Amino acid sequence: MSRFSVVIPAYRAQGYLRECLDSVLGQSHRDWEAIVVDDGSPDACGAIAAEYAQRxxxxxxxxxxxxxGAGAARDAGIARATGGHLLFLDADDMLLPGALAAIDAALTAAGDPDVLLYGHDRTDWWDKVWSVGDALDVEGLDPLTVTPAAWNRAVRRDFWTRQGLAFTPEGxxxxxxxxxxAVLEADTVxxxxxxxxxxxxRRAGSVNGTPGRxxxxxxxxxGDLLAGSAAxxxxxFPLAVARVLAVLDDAGRVPAADRPEFFRLAAELHRAHRPAGHTPEGPREAALAAGSWSAYQKQEKLNDRRKTVSSRLARQKKKLRSRLMKAAYRTDLRTARLDPDLAVYGAYWNRGVSCNPAAIHAKARALAPHVKGVFVVSSRHKDRVPKGVPYVIEGSRRYWQTMATATYLINNSSFPGGFTKRPGQxxxxxxxxxxxxxxxLDQRRYPAGTHGISFAKVxxxxxxxxxxxxxxxxxxxxWERVYPSSAYAPLEAGYPRNDVYFTTGDDEIRRIRRELGIADGQRALLYAPTHRDYQKGFLPRLDLARFADALGDDTVVLVRAHYFYGHEAGLADTHPRLIDVTAHDRVEDLCLAxxxxxxxxxxxxxxxxxxDRPIVTxxxxxxxxxxxxxxxxDLLSGLPGDTPGAVATSEDELVAHFRDGTWDTADTTRLRSAFRERFCAYDDGGAAERVVRTLFLNG
Incomplete structure (x- = not known):
């Protein structure tokens, strides 16, 4: 018997079914069966499923x-299922990487409950991904409030059968x-x-996106549910009312001509099943309770007007504030004196205190203490500023004052808001x-990665x-060719952020490893892929759990997703030797470890x-x-200076490198030496001091 039976009804989903099935086959947890039900689909769904079944x-x-219908198709899949838990997946949806392993771990930790609810995110035809508001981590959560769908829960198959649960066969x-x-009757959730x-x-073809009766x-x-027990x-009842009204208010579901009748039937539902002593929540439900369509429409119009007015006021307030800030800034540019001892820093588009600016700031405190350093951060990243580091919030009055009066500007990207550089800065x-x-400017030849960049602004x-x-x-x-300008001079001093690789002692490295959870004697690998302009979200092209298993008990893998993808790699607690370090403040510490x-x-x-440690591409x-x-x-050429070490273009090749020892050989050491000579030419542990002396101490 498998741990999971994943039931997938398929109808007119040939463009999505392969991606759906690949998301199941690619799971690190391997103990599952997938049952694809071809619901009389007129397209290639059946052929695609047959191909995967043969494979x-x-x-x-x-x-x-x-x-x-999807309900009857799911029931047909359940009849064939042999797994301990039922999972349902629509043919145009996907399991996220590591999902089954996380579900398995959560079920085990909870003692295999009757029902396990889990979260989901959403995507559209533009590949935009956004999170969903099911607050599953809230203490005292009523599981009935979670999005009522088949695909966001695992249910014990024996519980499902014992309770006689079945999907509505039509519609x-x-x-x-x-x-x-299932939630109401479960002993454990x-x-x-x-x-x-x-x-x-989907842009077309889904029930949710197709208006109609x-x-x-x-x-x-x-109505069927509310006809049950009084408890x-x-x-x-409150959840039913909220859901029904949400459907009524969705123009993509209920056309304008059908709304009065929908409301009438909803009012009948309300009247027939309203619990004794229930008080309508808000004027919309009050109108429903009274069966007054005109009152409901009036309330809708009031709400629409409130939203319009509120939105307009918010926009006007934002524009006014921006104009006032800019006006004050222009005044400061004319009248305020430059502070010869003020430096303003920024990193990664105001994400916090890091990278070269952070290293320069730290060294300036020691060598040029007369220079006061202030970091620019966004309001959502202010909590990431270390204690004792002065900062200003981008767009604030203090930000514009600082930008107008600081003599020194240090950034690894750009300052926000379109500032004007003054003479003397x-x-x-x-x-x-x-x-x-x-x-x-080289990006002009690759428009897929420019995302609307204005090269004039660059x-x-x-x-x-x-x-x-x-x-x-x-x-x-x-830099000289792609950022052409006679205004600047190259400063070939090395990267200050890299100084720690030359100055950190063994005791400090041991401390960092302990804090990360790396045991003495364990080998630690840092897996840190970059983002792709053509990929939304962190989807590693590597079965991380399988990789960790292949490396053995003496190896731990630190996984760091690119910051474009958020603060976690989505590993949950799926493997004892995988550690998600995406949110770690200092990537330099991860490298040292x-x-x-x-x-x-x-x-x-x-x-x-x-x-000078092994690098595997x-x-x-x-x-x-x-x-x-x-x-x-060509990073993969194998030529000295181009390739830093061993190369793998498939998961099996990567595993083989670590299994056979080819990740660290005399040949890879020679490649790494040539790579270091080419790309670490100015890094020696003294870069920050050279920059500080050049910038603040006249060389």
Whole structure:
């Protein structure tokens, strides 16, 4: 018997079914069966499912000759299931990486409850991904309030069968009754506060996005539920009202011409099942309780007017505030004197205190204590500022005052708001990496990665620089061509953020490893892939659990997702030797702790080379990356100076390197030496001091 039976009804989903099945087959947890029910689909769904069933015996195909609806299709899949827990997945949705492992761990921790609820996120046809508001981590959560869907819960199969649960055989909202009944009748319900499913909003072809009278079914479904016991009715009634009114208010579901009748039937539902002593919540439910469509419409109009007025006032207030700030800033530019001892710093578009600016700030405190340093941060990142570091919030009055009066400007990206550089101000652009991918004006040849960049603004920003920092001749040469300007001079001083790789002692490294949970004697690998312009969200091209298993008990893998993808890699607690370090404040500490780096196209490889430790390049999509973004050299060529060590283009190759010892050989050491010579030319532990002396102490 499998741990999980994943039931997938398929109808007119041929464009999505492969991606759906790949998301199941790619799970690190392997103990599952997938039952695809071809619900009389007129397209290639059946053929695709048959292909996967031939490829992997864990995939089964059930055929229904004539369409019976998603509910009946799921029931047909359940009849074939043998797994301990039922999971449901629509054919156009996906399991997120590591989902089954996280679900398995949560079930085990909770003693295999009857029902386990888990989170989901959403995507659309533009591949935009956004989170969903099911607050699963809230203490005292009523599980009935979680989105009532089949695909966000695991249910014990014996419990499902014993309770006689079944989906409504025809029509939409077929899962409303069984998923609510499962929660109501379960002895144990657990919650996993992690997104395990990606729900797809389709532009066409989905029930949710197709307006019509079919959505009247939601009233009937909740009518069936509310006809149960009085205790169940009392719990369900407010949720039923909220759900029905949400459908009524969705123009994408209920057309304007059908809204009065929908309201009438909803009012009948309210009248028939309203618990004794229930007080309508707000004027909309009061209108429903009174059965007054005109009162409901009046309330809608009032709400619309309030929203319009509130939105207009908010926009006006924001514009007025911005104009006042800019006016005060322009006055400061004319009248305020530059402070010769004030420096303003910024890093990664105001994300906190890090990278080269942070290292320069720290060294300036020691060598040039007369210079007061202030960091610019966004309001949402102010909690990441270390204690004792002065900061201003971008866009605030203090921000504009600081930008108008600081003599020194230090940033690894750009300052917000379109500031005007004054005569007498000195701007150091530190950059935040060595360029492998095309940068600056070179990006014009690769429009897929530009995302609407204004190259005129890029050049205007470049004209403000006085110094452009680099850590190797390659960077100096690239910056000069892709950020052309006679206004700045190259500062070939090395990267201050890399000083720690030359100055940190063994005792400090041991402390860092202990804090990360790396045991004495364990080998630590840092897996740090970069982002792709053509990929939304962190989706590693590596089965991390399988990789960790192949490495053995003496190895731990530190996983760091790129900051573009948020503060976590989505690992949950799925493997004892996988540690999510995405939210760690200092990537330099992670490098110091790691015995080797596994990465793809991340500029972290150039920094890590300072440590003279093995670097393994894992690049399964090298051609796609080169075509989409462009690169300055062939990372996979195997030529000295281009390739930092062992190379793998498939997961099996990567595993083999560590299994066979080819990740660290005499040949890879020679490659690493040539790579270090080319790209770490100016890094020696004294970069920050050289920058501080040049900038603040006249050389």
């Amino acid at each position: 992997d015996p864990r995939v089964q195909l059930v055929r229904i000759e004539e369409r019976s 939409p909202y077929e899962d409303v009754v069984p998923v609510h009944r 657990a919650v996993l506060p992690r997104a395990c499913v990606r729900w797809r909003k 079919g959505h009247f079914a939601v009233i009937e479904r909740y 169940d009715r009392d719990r369900l 000195v701007y150091l652009q530190t950059h935040h990496g060595t360029p492998l991918k095309r940068m600056g 050049l205007a920003h470049t004209d403000q620089w006085d110094y452009s920092l680099s850590s190797n001749p390659h960077s100096t040469q690239v 790691a015995d080797a780096l596994v990465t793809d196209y991340s500029s972290l490889m150039f920094d890590y080379a300072c440590l 894992y690049a399964p999509d090298w051609q796609a990356y080169r075509l989409a973004r462009g690169t300055y050299f």
